[in-house]
Amino acid sequence: MPSYHTYNDQELLTLFKTDDEQALVEIYNRYWERMLAVAVNRLGNLEEAEECVQDVLYKLWRLRDSFTLQKDGLSAYLARAIRNHTFNVLEQRHRRRSQLSEYSTEEVVEALSPERQLIFQELQNQIDKAIESLPPQCKLVFMMNKNEGLSTKEIAETLQLSENTVKSHLKKAKKDLGNNTDLLIALVFAYIYLNQL
Known part of the structure; x- marks a missing residue:
């Protein structure tokens, strides 16, 4: 059986939908650094950025049964997901600040x-x-x-x-x-x- 890193994204997602945790590990290894770079760049905080990436991947795992990609590939989906999640984190951060000063x-x-x-x-x-x-x-x-x-x-x-x-x-x-x-x-x-x- 080939090593997981030889599978393309679509093959990984097919395995992923069968509850194959190794497929998630490979997705994590493949996209972790890119997602983290985006999150750190937007949030300016490594700890928050790491949590962001974990949240996105955890949500992906939770939705594995119904998860489908439209036109975009997995890379584009994850880039969009991490960007949206960082916006949510920034909004929560600003809401907390405004409540304190509020x-x-x-x-x-x-x-x-x-x-x-x-x-x-x-x-x-x-x-x-x-x-x-x-x-x-x-x-x-x-x-x-x-x-x-x-x-x-x-x-x-x-x-x-x-x-x-x-x-x-x-x-x-x-x-x-x-x-x-x-x-x-x-x-x-x-x-x-x-x-x-």
Whole structure:
């Protein structure tokens, strides 16, 4: 029987789907370094990058029964999977940071009357909901810009995107959030009500 490293990707995947763990080991050996390089480059952190690669390969193993490649080969699929996963990790990282800095507003809210606290909380929920409805990459760019104050250039360098792509994400975010009528109503209501109290 030939050694696993002599199999092509398609043959490996056929074995992989029969619960052959050696096929997964070969996929790991074949693509680990490339995936790790992409993840380290995007995340700037070796430990997070290693976890990212392990997560992608673990997910691939979990989905082995139903896994099928469309037009792309395994290499392209894994490159896309690791890129998407690093975006998720970056988003979680930025969300954690924004939650930490996210307000000494808790002190402000505690100083408000119960009615104002309720309004403030509803407004915050509306804003969060509107931001959550943005596409993942668009949302990440928006959060990096608004929560961390990063410039278009800094975001482009961090995410390895062109500045034009970052600008179009910010434009889309502003447009989508501006079109969110629930959010606008909540903002107007909160402004009027808080000024009357």
